[in-house]
Amino acid sequence: METTEIDFTSRDRISWVTAIAFSIFHGLAIVALFHATWDAVLVAVVLHWTCIGWGIGMGYHRLHTHRSYKTSKFVEYFFALCGTLTLQGGPVFWTALHRIHHQNSDHAGDPHTPRDGKWWSHMLWTLFGEELHGDTEVLGKYAPDLMQHRFYRVLTRWHWVPLVLLGLGLLAVGGWSWLLWGVFLRVVVGLHCTWLVNSATHLWGNRRFATKDDSRNSWWVALLTFGEGWHNNHHAHPTSARHGLVWRELDLTWLQIKLLAWLGIVWDVYEPTKDQIAGKSLPLESAV
Numbered sequence: 001m002e003t004t005e006i007d008f009t010s011r012d013r014i015s016w017v018t019a020i021a022f023s024i025f026h027g028l029a030i031v032a033l034f035h036a037t038w039d040a041v042l043v044a045v046v047l048h049w050t051c052i053g054w055g056i057g058m059g060y061h062r063l064h065t066h067r068s069y070k071t072s073k074f075v076e077y078f079f080a081l082c083g084t085l086t087l088q089g090g091p092v093f094w095t096a097l098h099r100i101h102h103q104n105s106d107h108a109g110d111p112h113t114p115r116d117g118k119w120w121s122h123m124l125w126t127l128f129g130e131e132l133h134g135d136t137e138v139l140g141k142y143a144p145d146l147m148q149h150r151f152y153r154v155l156t157r158w159h160w161v162p163l164v165l166l167g168l169g170l171l172a173v174g175g176w177s178w179l180l181w182g183v184f185l186r187v188v189v190g191l192h193c194t195w196l197v198n199s200a201t202h203l204w205g206n207r208r209f210a211t212k213d214d215s216r217n218s219w220w221v222a223l224l225t226f227g228e229g230w231h232n233n234h235h236a237h238p239t240s241a242r243h244g245l246v247w248r249e250l251d252l253t254w255l256q257i258k259l260l261a262w263l264g265i266v267w268d269v270y271e272p273t274k275d276q277i278a279g280k281s282l283p284l285e286s287a288v
Contacts, residue, residue, distance in 0.1 A: 008100075008111040011128045019127050022191075025087065029188040032180035039174065040181035044189075047085070047182050052190045053226040055082030057253035060094045061228065064146060068241035069257060069269040077151055085163050087187045088194065090156030096142035101198075102238055105213035112198040114214070122199035123191075163187075193224045201231035208245075209236030209280045217249070227251030236280045237272045245277060 032040075059079025062068040080091045088094055097111055104110040114121040146152040163183065170178040196218075205216030215235040222229030222244065230243040230251060237245075244251030260266040 008109065008125065013128060015127055021087070022123075022127070025184050025188050025191075028180060028184035032177075032185040035177045035180050037177045040177040043170065043174065043178050044181040044186040047186050048190055049226075051082050051085040051186070052193060053253060053256070054079055055084070055086055056088065056094075056190075056194060057226050057228055058256060059083045060088075060091060061098065062241055062253065062257070064091050064143075065095045065098045066239050067145075068239055069261070069266045071260075071266040075265060080152065080155060081162055084155060084159045084161075085166055085187075086190050086194070087160075087163060088191070090159035091152050092143045092146050092156040093139055093159070095146055096139035099142050102235070105211075105215065105235065106202060107213075114199055114202045118199060118203065121202065122195045125198075193221075194228075196221045197225060197228050197231060201229055205229075205232070207232050209233065211235045219249075222250060226256075227253040237276070239270055240272050241269045242271045245272075 059076075060083040063071070063076065063079060064083075083094065084090060089097075101110055101112065106113045106115055110116075112121045112125040117124070140147040140153075143152075167179055167183045170182045174182070200221050201216050201218045202214045203216070205218040205221075207216055209232055211232060213235055215232040217232045218229040220229065221231070227243050227250065228234075230245070230249050233245050233249070234240070234243045241257050242251060242254045243249075244254060257266060257269060261269050
C-alpha cells in the first residue's frame, strides 16, 4: 500500500459540514436528557448495540477493514448499513482511514495519534482538513476491495441517508423522545465510545505485546465498545477476529462472531495460535 498523500495534521481548514453536524448532534443530545422515557432509553440501547456492536465492531472494523472472517454479501451489506447509522461515514471512508491508521500508527500520517495531542486524537481530527466522507476517489485506493462493489461506493457517497430515514421512522413511531434518544443522544455516545479507542487506548492501559506504536489494552474502553478496547492485542494481531485473547478480556463482539460461526452465518474466522501469541508477547514484568 502506498504512503498516504493526505495531510491529516493540517489545521488550516475547518470542515464546516462536520463541525456544524457535530454541534447540532451534541446540542440535541443534551436536550434528549430532558425528554427521557423508558421506551426511548430502550430504543437507544438496542440501537447502540446494533450500530456500534454490529455496524462498527463486527462490520466496519473486523469485517470490512481487516477481513477477519467471511460471510455472505447480504450480511456484509447489512453490517455496512448499520455502520452508517453511527455518523462515522460510509464503509469506504471508515475502512480507508483505519487502514491508514494501522499503516502509520503513532507516526507521521496517522490520522488520529495522541502524539499530535490528546484532544486531537479523540475528536479534533474530525473537524479539520478536507471533507472526505463521501469522496471515494481519494480514499478508494486504500479500500480497493470495497471499491469493486457499487453498493459500497454508493453507500459511502450517500452515507447520511440511512440515518435520516431511521430518524424519520423513529419520529413517526415514537415521537420526539424516540428521535432524540434513538438518533442524537445515541449517536453522540457512540461517537465518543469509538473515539476513545483512538485516544484512550493509545494513552492509558497495559501493553501485552511489543508493537511499533503506543497501543494499549483498556478494560473500560472494551466494555463501552463491545471489545474494541483490547487495542494492543489488536495492533499485535490486526487480522484476528478475537481481540480479547484470554477469558478475562471480555470481548462481546468476538462472542457474537463465534455464535454466528456456530450458526453457519460466518466462516473462515481467523484467530491467532498460541505460538503466534507467545511469539509477540512482552515479558510479564514489561507488560505494563
